[in-house]
Amino acid sequence: MKDRKKIFEIRHLKKYYSVSQKQWLKAVDDVSFDIYEGETLGIVGESGCGKTTCGKTCLGMIEKSGGEVLFMGQDVHSMKRREHFEFTKKVQMIFQDPYASLDPHQKVYNIIAEGIRIHKMAKGKKEEEKMVSELLEMVGLNAEHASRNVHEFSGGQRQRIGIARALSVNPEFLFCDEPISALDVSIQAQIINLLMKLQKERKLTMLFIAHDLSVVKHISDRVGVMYLGRMVELTMADQLYINPKHPYTQALLSAIPIADPDECKRKERIMLDGDVPSPINLPLGCRFASRCSKCMEICKSIEPNMIEVEQGHFVACHLYK
Numbered sequence: 461m462k463d464r465k466k467i468f469e470i471r472h473l474k475k476y477y478s479v480s481q482k483q484w485l486k487a488v489d490d491v492s493f494d495i496y497e498g499e500t501l502g503i504v505g506e507s508g509c510g511k512t513t514c515g516k517t518c519l520g521m522i523e524k525s526g527g528e529v530l531f532m533g534q535d536v537h538s539m540k541r542r543e544h545f546e547f548t549k550k551v552q553m554i555f556q557d558p559y560a561s562l563d564p565h566q567k568v569y570n571i572i573a574e575g576i577r578i579h580k581m582a583k584g585k586k587e588e589e590k591m592v593s594e595l596l597e598m599v600g601l602n603a604e605h606a607s608r609n610v611h612e613f614s615g616g617q618r619q620r621i622g623i624a625r626a627l628s629v630n631p632e633f634l635f636c637d638e639p640i641s642a643l644d645v646s647i648q649a650q651i652i653n654l655l656m657k658l659q660k661e662r663k664l665t666m667l668f669i670a671h672d673l674s675v676v677k678h679i680s681d682r683v684g685v686m687y688l689g690r691m692v693e694l695t696m697a698d699q700l701y702i703n704p705k706h707p708y709t710q711a712l713l714s715a716i717p718i719a720d721p722d723e724c725k726r727k728e729r730i731m732l733d734g735d736v737p738s739p740i741n742l743p744l745g746c747r748f749a750s751r752c753s754k755c756m757e758i759c760k761s762i763e764p765n766m767i768e769v770e771q772g773h774f775v776a777c778h779l780y781k
């Protein structure tokens with residue numbers, strides 16, 4: 461990985477929301493990682509742990525409170541107008557809920573052609589029409605769908621339209637924020653397979669967010685685990701599943717259902733008890749301490765930093781000092 465080009469470099473990124481005059485909600489609190497060219501980086505964690513905020517702050521869609529985000533060496537949060545315009549072409553997003561992110565009264569054609577027009581990608585009307593047709597076919601719809609309104613389509617089809625819209629400007633990077641969690645289980649795999657196919661064909665770099673470790677395992681090269689605004693573990697996807705280091709990752713993995721009954725018997729389920737602290741009133745020390753079965757004295761007073769415990773395997777836990 462290390463010799464690969466870095467598309468994003470995220471350093472000590474923070475996003476705090478003000479909730480009262482004196483109180484801050486630390487949605488993202490000192491998170492650092494890189495995203496390498498051509499990889500899919502998955503991020504998992506429970507609801508509210510800061511995944512969306514982290515992704516959107518990386519894309520400059522949300523102001524940061526501290527730290528730095530570099531896109532190919534350029535500071536995302538201080539781009540000039542022209543640079544930002546170029547950035548919005550190179551970096552695209554697929555949203556969680558295609559019912560909310562696509563205007564139901566719009567024609568599919570206009571939704572997909574909008575980016576093509578803004579970025580002057582087509583030489584004329586004919587070429588624009590050809591591009592829209594090709595994009596629709598690429599995502600498993602067909603050219604005739606262009607003349608219909610969004611509300612005529614199912615959730616899975618709408619997400620395909622969302623993908624065609626994102627790819628219409630030929631981006632290099634795709635941020636997928638739980639792109640299947642609003643869809644029927646029966647069509648989730650189709651959308652995942654489509655994204656994987658497109659990623660390969662178009663050599664895209666992806667940031668893929670999910671609740672569920674079994675979804676990211678399938679699609680990611682590396683996986684980061686977030687807990688209450690922090691990244692607690694980051695490594696190659698296979699390593700994370702074979703050799704999870706952080707007690708939180710271990711607990712998350714133990715909760716994945718296993719189809720094989722023999723393996724299921726061997727696997728011990730780690731229950732997470734204790735309360736999740738509020739992101740407004742964070743405890744001293746490790747944020748996971750109150751739920752951790754391996755909590756030590758030091759964990760209650762000193763917050764662990766991310767360290768590289770094996771090559772490319774990062775973990776923030778006092779067990780590994």
Ligand SMILES: Nc1ncnc2c1ncn2[C@@H]1O[C@H](COP(=O)(O)OP(=O)(O)OP(=O)(O)O)[C@@H](O)[C@H]1O
Pocket residue numbers: 477485486487505506507508509510511512513514671739
């Ligand atoms: N605009 C906002 N103002 C105040 N607090 C916010 C705002 N947006 C998010 N938060 C809070 O920041 C924290 C992180 O939210 P975020 O949406 O990033 O989590 P998430 O991991 O994406 O959750 P989910 O899995 O439910 O999508 C949560 O505590 C949330 O309530």
Ligand SMILES: [Mg+2]
Pocket residue numbers: 511512513637
């Ligand atoms: Mg989210």
